[in-house]
Amino acid sequence: MKSLTLYLxxxxxxxxxxxxxxxxxxxxxxxxIFSYSINYLTIWIxxxxxxxxxxxxxxxxxxxxxxxxFSYGLAGIIFYTPMRSLDSLVKKGDFDMFLTKPMNPFLHxxxxxxxxxxxxxxxxxxxxxxxxxxxxxxxxxxxxVIWLIFVLFGATLIQGAFMIITGSLSFFYTxxxxxxxxxxxxxxxxxxxxxxxxxKGLKILLTFILPYGFISFYxxxxxLNKSNDEIFHYLFQYATPIVGILLFILxxxxxxxxxNNYKSTGS
Amino acid sequence: xxxxLQFAKNxxxxxxxxxxxxxxxxxxxxASLFVEVSIWSAIISQTGKISTVMGMIGLKxxxxxxxxxxxxxxxxxxxxILEFENKIRTGQIAMDLIKPMKFKLYxxxxxxxxxxxxxxxxxxxxxxxxxxxxxxDIPSKENAFFFFLTLINGMIIYFIxxxxxxxxxxxxxxxWHLDKLLNDMLKIFSGRFIPLWFFPKIFITISAFLPFxxxxxxxxxxxxxxxxxIEVGNILIQQIGWILILxxxxxxxxxxxxxxxxxxxx
Numbered sequence: 001m002k003s004l005t006l007y008l009x010x011x012x013x014x015x016x017x018x019x020x021x022x023x024x025x026x027x028x029x030x031x032x033i034f035s036y037s038i039n040y041l042t043i044w045i046x047x048x049x050x051x052x053x054x055x056x057x058x059x060x061x062x063x064x065x066x067x068x069x070f071s072y073g074l075a076g077i078i079f080y081t082p083m084r085s086l087d088s089l090v091k092k093g094d095f096d097m098f099l100t101k102p103m104n105p106f107l108h109x110x111x112x113x114x115x116x117x118x119x120x121x122x123x124x125x126x127x128x129x130x131x132x133x134x135x136x137x138x139x140x141x142x143x144x145v146i147w148l149i150f151v152l153f154g155a156t157l158i159q160g161a162f163m164i165i166t167g168s169l170s171f172f173y174t175x176x177x178x179x180x181x182x183x184x185x186x187x188x189x190x191x192x193x194x195x196x197x198x199x200k201g202l203k204i205l206l207t208f209i210l211p212y213g214f215i216s217f218y219x220x221x222x223x224l225n226k227s228n229d230e231i232f233h234y235l236f237q238y239a240t241p242i243v244g245i246l247l248f249i250l251x252x253x254x255x256x257x258x259x260n261n262y263k264s265t266g267s
Numbered sequence: 268x269x270x271x272l273q274f275a276k277n278x279x280x281x282x283x284x285x286x287x288x289x290x291x292x293x294x295x296x297x298a299s300l301f302v303e304v305s306i307w308s309a310i311i312s313q314t315g316k317i318s319t320v321m322g323m324i325g326l327k328x329x330x331x332x333x334x335x336x337x338x339x340x341x342x343x344x345x346x347x348i349l350e351f352e353n354k355i356r357t358g359q360i361a362m363d364l365i366k367p368m369k370f371k372l373y374x375x376x377x378x379x380x381x382x383x384x385x386x387x388x389x390x391x392x393x394x395x396x397x398x399x400x401x402x403x404d405i406p407s408k409e410n411a412f413f414f415f416l417t418l419i420n421g422m423i424i425y426f427i428x429x430x431x432x433x434x435x436x437x438x439x440x441x442x443w444h445l446d447k448l449l450n451d452m453l454k455i456f457s458g459r460f461i462p463l464w465f466f467p468k469i470f471i472t473i474s475a476f477l478p479f480x481x482x483x484x485x486x487x488x489x490x491x492x493x494x495x496x497i498e499v500g501n502i503l504i505q506q507i508g509w510i511l512i513l514x515x516x517x518x519x520x521x522x523x524x525x526x527x528x529x530x531x532x533x
Contacts, residue, residue, distance in 0.1 A: 024441065031444050038451045042460055049465045050310050179291040186299040193302075197309035202301065 032120035071155035073121025083167025154244030161251035171258030275380030334397040351433025421482035437524030458484030
């Protein structure tokens with residue numbers, strides 16, 4: 001609770017500082033909106049020409065993509081910049097600062113930086129989501145809405161966990177985060193489309209080793225009433241929140257391992 | 268000329284220091300190639316051959332297209348724009364200007380070193396994996412020659428474009444937005460992911476007025492033997508025309524920018 005109020009305080013300071021440069025602030029938010037609109041456009045071009053991929057039509061793929069984008073945005077606001085900054089903190093030895101404060105270094109690092117750029121992701125994905133809803137025949141019930149919130153929560157934890165793990169890599173390898181995060185981006189590319197289009201090996205990879213499939217693919221199957229033609233159990237549709245929590249715990253363990261491995265450069 | 272080559276060598280060697288990065292970027296490229304190939308095989312396996320304005324397109328051709336375009340994106344990507352921004356903002360450009368060298372040539376050769384590095388440690392592994400896993404079409408000798416020729420022209424177009432955008436940091440505070448913008452435009456109008464023959468009409472018209480398709484799509488369509496020899500000539504003329512136009516814009520911006528440049532301290 002205490003760290004939550006602290007977080008809100010940090011955010012308000014951050015926003016005040018950023019809003020000094022209003023034009024830059026707005027551009028920062030517009031940029032991802034434009035960028036991801038282009039991604040939506042590429043999906044549209046393909047689906048406009050071919051009408052469906054393995055039984056998934058345009059709106060269904062948009063739904064899939066939107067869960068991915070929304071959870072990525074939410075996780076990005078909280079975890080992206082702190083984890084990216086870890087690289088230089090470790091290299092310069094500035095990470096000492098976090099170890100000497102009377103606060104959990106993990107919480108402190110995350111509290112300290114917030115990333116407004118990802119607000120753009122949230123805005124765009126919310127808009128697309130609303131458009132999608134009009135075109136998809138999902139009969140909504142209270143239970144389904146609550147489940148959607150749980151799914152988004154789980155998906156955000158999965159996205160966040162991957163950011164934490166790649167960020168923690170900089171405790172072991174210098175200069176690795178930027179490349180690691182571009183790998184994450186390309187992995188995220190895997191789930192732009194339903195993972196049923198991939199071969200068996202990739203399906204196993206995206207389910208058990210890098211469980212990206214749980215971010216959008218498996219939960220979408222539930223919402224869109226897709227028949228289970230996969231090699232995996234149908235219960236996977238409901239697993240997102242559990243996978244999210246487990247993966248997040250794992251990522252925190254990796255972080256702790258990294259902190260223990262940290263040796264200050266002493267400057 | 269020899270000492271410009273030294274810049275290329277420096278970049279090559281400094282990149283070699285981070286082995287983990289090399290390994291990770293190969294993984295990254297291969298992962299995205301797999302995505303592209305899987306999408307095309309999912310689409311084409313359900314319809315068989317697809318008829319387009321540029322003839323019938325089969326799966327093997329689309330796989331070749333994906334491998335080639337991944338390859339081009341490897342050798343083309345650079346951080347010229349951000350380097351410009353960084354040098355101008357920190358004032359380091361003043362130091363570079365008083366050295367007895369041409370600044371643009373220096374950037375070009377740095378890029379070259381970067382490219383040579385990426386060709387050895389990213390392009391070759393990715394192409395080998397691509398060929399082993401999916402197979403690739405081989406063009407006739409003549410088409411291969413024109414493919415490389417237009418590819419080099421495309422790279423020059425891209426380099427000048429990044430120089431132009433980078434130089435805008437003489438006037439703007441940050442240009443990383445422009446860097447992203449360029450990549451987004453390339454993503455859609457160059458045919459990087461989706462070949463222009465699958466585009467709706469309006470997008471084909473728009474892309475005809477932009478130079479981006481000359482970087483990716485045109486060389487690849489020559490490789491895949493989708494264009495007649497008259498059109499090859501047409502592509503070459505367009506490329507040279509764009510190079511000239513962009514080069515003139517670049518020169519004007521550079522002259523004005525240097526005059527405007529004020530470096531504080533340093």
